Amino acid sequence: MSETLLQYLFTSLPFIVVVLLALLAVLGIGVGLVWPRLLVYPYLCIFFWMNSTSYGNLSVFATPGVYSRGSGMLLFPVVLWYVLGAWCCARIAAGFSGGLAPGAAQGGMPGRAQAQLAGSAAPCNLLPWFWGWTVLLACHTGAAFIAGVPVKDALAPSGFSNIVWMGPLVALMLLSFRTREQALELARFVMLAGLGRALFGLGRWAAFGGDPNNVYANMNAIRIRLTFFDINDSLLCMLAFSIAAVQLFQAAQGRRATLWRFLEWLTLGATAACIVLSYRRSAWFGFMLGFAIVMLRFPPRRRVQLALAALPLAGAALGYAALRRLGQTRGGSGLFYDMQSRRFGPESERVLELKLVLGDILAKPFTGIGSWGRYSGYEQISWQANPDGGLFLHSGILHVALKCGLPGIALLAGTVAAFVLAARHALRSLPPELLPLGTAGVAALAFMIPDVLVGTPFPQVRTTQMLAIALALPYVALAAAARPALPAPPSRAGAPRLRIQPVPA
Numbered sequence: 085m086s087e088t089l090l091q092y093l094f095t096s097l098p099f100i101v102v103v104l105l106a107l108l109a110v111l112g113i114g115v116g117l118v119w120p121r122l123l124v125y126p127y128l129c130i131f132f133w134m135n136s137t138s139y140g141n142l143s144v145f146a147t148p149g150v151y152s153r154g155s156g157m158l159l160f161p162v163v164l165w166y167v168l169g170a171w172c173c174a175r176i177a178a179g180f181s182g183g184l185a186p187g188a189a190q191g192g193m194p195g196r197a198q199a200q201l202a203g204s205a206a207p208c209n210l211l212p213w214f215w216g217w218t219v220l221l222a223c224h225t226g227a228a229f230i231a232g233v234p235v236k237d238a239l240a241p242s243g244f245s246n247i248v249w250m251g252p253l254v255a256l257m258l259l260s261f262r263t264r265e266q267a268l269e270l271a272r273f274v275m276l277a278g279l280g281r282a283l284f285g286l287g288r289w290a291a292f293g294g295d296p297n298n299v300y301a302n303m304n305a306i307r308i309r310l311t312f313f314d315i316n317d318s319l320l321c322m323l324a325f326s327i328a329a330v331q332l333f334q335a336a337q338g339r340r341a342t343l344w345r346f347l348e349w350l351t352l353g354a355t356a357a358c359i360v361l362s363y364r365r366s367a368w369f370g371f372m373l374g375f376a377i378v379m380l381r382f383p384p385r386r387r388v389q390l391a392l393a394a395l396p397l398a399g400a401a402l403g404y405a406a407l408r409r410l411g412q413t414r415g416g417s418g419l420f421y422d423m424q425s426r427r428f429g430p431e432s433e434r435v436l437e438l439k440l441v442l443g444d445i446l447a448k449p450f451t452g453i454g455s456w457g458r459y460s461g462y463e464q465i466s467w468q469a470n471p472d473g474g475l476f477l478h479s480g481i482l483h484v485a486l487k488c489g490l491p492g493i494a495l496l497a498g499t500v501a502a503f504v505l506a507a508r509h510a511l512r513s514l515p516p517e518l519l520p521l522g523t524a525g526v527a528a529l530a531f532m533i534p535d536v537l538v539g540t541p542f543p544q545v546r547t548t549q550m551l552a553i554a555l556a557l558p559y560v561a562l563a564a565a566a567r568p569a570l571p572a573p574p575s576r577a578g579a580p581r582l583r584i585q586p587v588p589a
Contacts, residue, residue: 116173117180121260123170125273128553130163132277136546137314141297151545159239161545164249171252174259208258208559209506213499214251220491221248224455233456242475242543243455243487249545250552257556258563264518267564270557271327271521275351278324282354285311289361300363311361315535316550318367321355322374322531323554326524328352333390335383336516360401366539368405370531377527381511381519433465434478434538440464441477445485452489459486476543480536483543503529503555510558518561525557 116123136151154162228238239245261270288294294309301308312318328351359371379387440461444453458474468474477483484492510522532551541547
């Protein structure tokens with residue numbers, strides 16, 4: 085009898101899972117139609133706290149995890165379909181509320197004030213460029229179909245489909261956080277998420293040997309422990325660091341509880357230490373660029389004070405970390421020991437890779453090799469000896485030029501230019517309470533410049549979605565600042581009282 089029950093239980097598990105997923109989907113749609121940002125926060129938690137790479141991990145069970153789930157049958161991972169579904173809910177919610185932020189409509193609010201609040205947000209100048217990326221991907225998919233290439237190869241993340249998926253997340257965040265209160269709530273959430281991730285990384289570094297994805301120790305025989313090898317964890321630390329720094333040192337400081345000031349100081353120290361101990365050169369250079377953006381938000385006198393106090397400490401920490409890592413490299417102690425062009429040994433294959441790619445770019449400058457293509461000669465690169473060999477390279481800009489040609493470069497330049505224009509406006513016009521959120525997005529994009537130049541950002545789901553989060557933050561702050569504050573409901577104490585006079589007999 086018990087065996088029969090167990091057999092029924094195991095055979096019905098798939099149906100139970102399907103029913104539970106359907107119920108969760110219905111519940112999620114209901115919540116998303118009323119409070120879309122409650123669908124955004126779990127999504128942000130996934131990308132903030134879940135690692136996306138197993139490179140450098142010696143364990144045979146290491147996998148990329150959630151960022152590849154569903155990509156076989158659904159062409160794209162489930163997390164990306166989630167963000168598209170959440171965007172649909174937020175779009176419908178905005179339509180029903182007449183453009184108001186969900187949950188912002190108040191019964192006692194005059195109709196004229198509601199209309200003013202609904203139409204005050206500035207449009208996002210990034211969205212037309214993401215539509216351009218979508219059209220370009222559709223053209224590549226059509227060309228692949230004509231050439232007999234499977235559609236899944238044309239839409240694979242090794243091309244540029246991840247750039248297209250940045251658009252729905254930017255739009256979702258703009259639809260979900262549309263009042264000042266919601267923007268401030270988002271800023272605090274990002275800071276606390278970065279603080280929690282940094283404390284986890286530092287604790288694991290101090291007590292448990294650091295990140296197991298340690299390519300330096302496991303593959304290059306460099307005896308160091310590191311906090312996080314994945315650049316996205318350092319990117320999250322940069323976001324949290326920027327919010328805390330601007331809150332603490334900007335010219336106009338609002339009154340905050342002592343607990344929040346303590347958390348901001350803790351965030352400042354923990355996130356900076358976590359970036360330094362990542363031992364990633366791209367993270368070090370990016371941190372200096374992001375720190376420069378943050379410093380420009382302060383008055384000149386305070387900049388000098390912070391420079392005199394912080395730069396010697398930061399320089400000493402980075403210098404010590406650089407000596408720890410670079411002093412053990414076989415190619416020498418130079419900062420760019422693996423990017424020397426005078427030889428093509430195992431430690432200088434990045435230069436060889438770029439030279440091979442440049443030949444294909446010059447051969448097909450207008451169309452590129454296609455989103456599914458592989459560059460010629462990739463077999464000479466040791467790390468390309470796998471099924472994905474030749475599909476990616478260590479330069480985000482050259483990756484776009486190789487796959488898309490001049491149309492891709494034009495779209496990339498337009499996207500960057502549109503963000504720069506909006507970022508300049510945001511940093512000059514945001515009110516003090518929203519300036520930390522806007523500055524964090526700009527500093528995070530500056531932090532990622534080295535990785536875009538010499539890293540592999542676009543084939544990675546987590547990296548592109550983290551870039552989209554950083555892109556959206558200045559626009560969220562601008563939209564929140566453009567909306568007038570909601571009027572307070574009338575006080576009962578000040579309302580006229582109705583006196584009942586007795587009727588004379």
